[in-house]
Amino acid sequence: MRALKIVGVILLILVLIPLIMVSFFGGSVAKAVVRSVNKNLQTEISIGEYDVGFLSTFPNLSVNLLDVQVEGSDGSDLLIAEKVSCLLDLGSLFGKVRVEEIVVEDGLLQLMVDVDGNSNYQLTGYTPVGEEVPDNPDAEAMEFAVADARLKGVEVVYRNAQLEVDLAGTINRLSFSGDFGNDNYLMSTEGSLDIFYVDQSGERFLHEQEVQLSAETKIDNVNNGYTFAPLLMTAGELELKVVGDLQSTQDGLVTDLRVESQSGSLEDVLALIPPAYAGGLNELETRGELTLTSDISGAWTQRAYPRFDGRLTFTNGRVGSPRMNVGVRDLNLKAVFTYLDGARGGMQTFAIEELTGMFRNQPFELALKVDDLNDPQIDFSANGAFALGTLPALMGYDAITDGEGYVEVDNLRLKGRYEDMLRPRRMGNVSASGRLTFDDGEITVNDRELNFPSGTLELNDNEMVLTDFAFSGPGTEISFTGKATNLIPVLFADSLNTNDAELDFEARLTGESIDLDELLSLAGPTEEEEELAEAAGKTDSLRAKTMARRTQITDLLRGRFDAQVDNWNYGEIEGEDFKGQLFFEPRKLDVTGITQSMEGELKVDGTVYFAELQRVEGRVRAKAIDVNEFFRQSENFSQEVLVDDNLEGTMDARIFIQAYFDEVGAFDYEKLRVLADLDIKDGELNNFGMLENFAFALKAGDLDRVRFTRLQNFFEITEQTIYIPTMFVQSSALNLELSGSHTFNNYLDYFIKVNAGQAIANKIKRHDRNLDMLPSRRNGFFNLYYTVEGPLETFTVENDKRAVKNDFRRSEFRKERIRKELERYFSEPIELLEAPAENEDIAEE
Incomplete structure (x- = not known):
């Protein structure tokens, strides 16, 4: 005890x-x-x-x-x-x-x-890299x-x-162990990281990858050296084994490494490709046998990269994607990296020696060789049937969600310097050949099925020939035949088109129908994008992105379409038998043509300017069109006073339009400007509510239907207001003169002179069922002068002779100015219709 x-x-x-x-x-x-x-x-x-x-x-x-x-x-x-x-x-x-x-x-x-x-x-x-470590025997331990x-x-x-390397991520867990106090020691490392991105010289090589690490590394603090013995890295199912040496120098790193992998999938390798180049490749799902070996040696500095010698093989492969409905089987891929020594120091090369497979029992093959990655020399070839169902995965464009059918590729070949392919003026140094044939192809864009039932595209160096290329979609069925140059620079153009690539073309466009609204929607956002933007309150930025996308497309076009289309529509406006031309220039489209529309004829001459702020400027000549259809298809010009149900008659017109759109593509009503010369014949007003203010001078039957013989005047729309210069209206109910304005938010400001004596005399008579015109008298035994002012729901009518006469005088100057401007825009004289003779006029002061 x-x-x-x-x-x-x-x-x-x-x-x-x-x-x-x-x-x-x-x-x-x-x-x-x-x-x-x-x-x-x-x-x-x-x-x-x-x-x-x-x-x-x-x-x-x-x-x-x-x-x-x-x-x-x-x-x-x-x-x-x-x-x-x-x-x-x-x-x-x-x-x-x-x-x-x-x-x-x-x-x-x-x-x-x-x-x-x-x-x-x-x-x-610490001793800066490149300097010698000082000898200090008296230094404390x-x-x-x-x-x-x-x-x-x-x-x-x-x-x-x-080295221009940026990395961001999260270390979930990472451990280091070793005798860190010594100049030379063995460090053990183990853990996992979530890598958000790894960028090198602005290119993204890893994006949202989870990486497992395990390493035994010999550290030489005296010589700034690291020897991996080995480093094991796992990303997805890809297991990489790295052995060899790294040494820090004053200029960067010296490498002598070997990388090997005997496991993993092709999709894990594709995930290492920068997203800017991968498109939708990083979404592919693969099965097969993969081997990868690579030797990396040499200096890595601001001016030089190490040399790569390696090989990747993938055999007995199958490839699919959640965004494509066609799988690839029997896929075989052999790719090599090779550094070739030469008189000028050598060059890095890359080649896909073999890529073969089957799309739904249709074979395909392609090969690619790229010599000198610093100044790439490309040699590409392809043959076989390529399924359109692969486009959603390959293009990485969210709007394309499905595809059916094939494009038959026959001896497609492209050879030359990449720099020459980017610049139209150097395309003479590039050789291209081959044929693409479309056969019952179909893709889905923004939930709209687009069909390519037939047509061929042939390449002959820098010239492309398109023959009977048929295209159909919602409301559209057309075909193209023509020639173009600079297709390859346009396909390789960057988002800013820094090399000024333009597709120069001349083609014929024919078809049964075109729905312009549906075609424009193809370059718009998807429904999912719209829903997400609305939920995040970013609808305007999404619209701006859509406008920028359309501008990028039109920036690449220069050429002409001779067009003939049986039926067309844009919004509510419909037409038939269009014949004309479409002239494309970078960020600009000129349209000229003639079409049957609104039961008459329209001649169109206009320009669409595609820029950050899109605008439209055009001239329209209308001949014998139905005024009821004109108002209906024009959606009553966003006003509610005089609408299509109130009007009948036949109209001739000259209309000049300047329309603007804001940064997000919305119509800018504040900048809208319209000048018009309208001439309506044999017209009729039906149930026009404003006539109720003149019930004192009209019989009950006259309120329902009022015929007028001819109405001609000039009109102007500016600052969200419709201006009507003074005009005389001869009708079956009463004769009057009027002028005034009407804002887009329905504020009325009208000035009206009524031949009251004639109107009262007419009221005493029995109702004229034939609706014959009253004599063309502007002045009567006595006249009444009214102003109509205020919001549509609560406007007031007052008797004010001086205000009416003053506005009549002012509006004559506006009428003359509009007439002269229209003469300039249409390059022809324009005269006003003479007023009818007033043989029974009684002057009134």
Whole structure:
């Protein structure tokens, strides 16, 4: 028993002494940890709180630092963490601080390297890359030596200005262990990261990938060298094994690595392709046998990339996609990277030696060779049947959701420098040939089925010949035949068209019908995009994106269509037998033609300007059109006073229009301007509500139907207001003169003179069922002068002779100005219809 008591006392002392030491000196230990870190960094570490523990980590001490901030050696934030936990050797209570383990949780780690190769995580005594380490035998031994380090839930940002590399992601868990205090040691690494992106020289090579890491790395701090022995990296099902050396130099890195993989899928390899180039390839789902080997050697600097020699094979493959309904089977792919030495230092090449497969029992094959990736020389060939169902996956355009049928490709070949393919003036150096035949093809764009039942496209160097290319969609059935040049530069054009590529063409367009609304909607947003934009309150930005997309398309076109279409429509406006021309220039479309419409004839001469602010300018000549249809199809010009149900008659007109659209493609009514010369013959007003204000001078029957012999006048629309200069109206009910204006929000401001004597005399008579015209008298035994002013729902009618006469005089100047402007726009003289003879006029002053 005595022995047990002695042992118990000894154990109690061994426990109590450290506890007492922790209680009295724990704060000093925590501060010592901070001081040790500060001694080994060129900047300061600051903490909000700390605590020291012993029992749970016996026989080690635990020090928890809270709200930690570490400034980088360049002044930036190196580390911001909610908690940094340290596990110390118990001897740290009595002397040097020895950290066994350090854990960083829930923070942000920012690692920066400047253009000279110097980092923001430099330790005290750090020697810049490229300089010799000074010999200092008197230097004190490092007190801060970490045996194991871990990171949990830490966002990481890495920017290397020297190599133009940017990385952002989250470290889910990552551990490092090794004898970090030595110049040479073996470091073990294990963990997982969610990589948001990896960019190199502006190109994105990884995007939203989860990566598993496991590595044994030999560290040579003296020579800045790293030897992977090996590094294992897993992304998806792709497992990469990397062995070899990396060494930091003053200019960048020197590489000598070998990369191998015997497992994984082709889709995991495609996921490494920059999204800008991959299109929808990164959505493909694949099965097959994959092997990948690559040797990477040489300097990686601002001016040079290492050389790649490798091979990728994929055999017995099947490929599908959630966005395409056609699978590929029996796929075989052989691709090689080769560095070729030469007199000028050599060049990097890439080739798809073989790519073969079957689309629904239809074979295809293609090959691609690219010599010198710095100045690519391309040699591409293809044969076989390519399913249109692959377009949703290959193009990466969300609006294309389905496809059926095939494009038969016969000996397609493209050969030349990539730089020459981008520039129209250099296309003489590029050779192209082959034929594409469309056979019962169909794709779905924005939920609309588009059919390509027949047609051929032939390439002969820079010339393309399109023969009987048929196209049909909702409300549209047309075909094209013609020639074009510069197809390849247009296909390769960037979003800003920096190389001024233009498709020069001359073609014939014929068909049964065109629905312009449906065609324009093909370049618009999808229903899903509209719903998401509306939910996020970004409808305007989506419209702006649509306008920019249309502008990009028209920026690439220069040419002419001779068009003949049986039926067409745009909104409510419909026409038949259109014959004319469509002239495309970059961001501009001129349309001239003649068509049957509104039971008469329309001649159109207009221009659409596609720019950031789209506008339309046009001249329309109407001959013998039905005025009721004119108002109906024009949607009553957005007013409710005089509508299509109120009007009958035949109209001739000259109309000049300037219409504008805002940044999001919405019609800009504030800038709309219209000048018109209208001549309506044998007209009739039916149930025109405003006539009720003249009931004192009209019989009950006259209120329902009023015939007028001829109405000619000039009109102007500007500042959201319709202006009507003074005009004389001879009708079966009463004769009157009027002028005035009518705003788009239905505010009325009219001035009316009524031959009251004639009207009252007519009221005494029996109702004329034939609706014969009253004698054309502007003035009677006495006249009445009215102003009609106010909102449509509450306007007032007042007797004001002076106001009426003053406005009549003013409006004559407006009428003359409109007439002269129309003469200039239509390049022909325009005369007003002479007023009917007033052989029974009684002048009134």
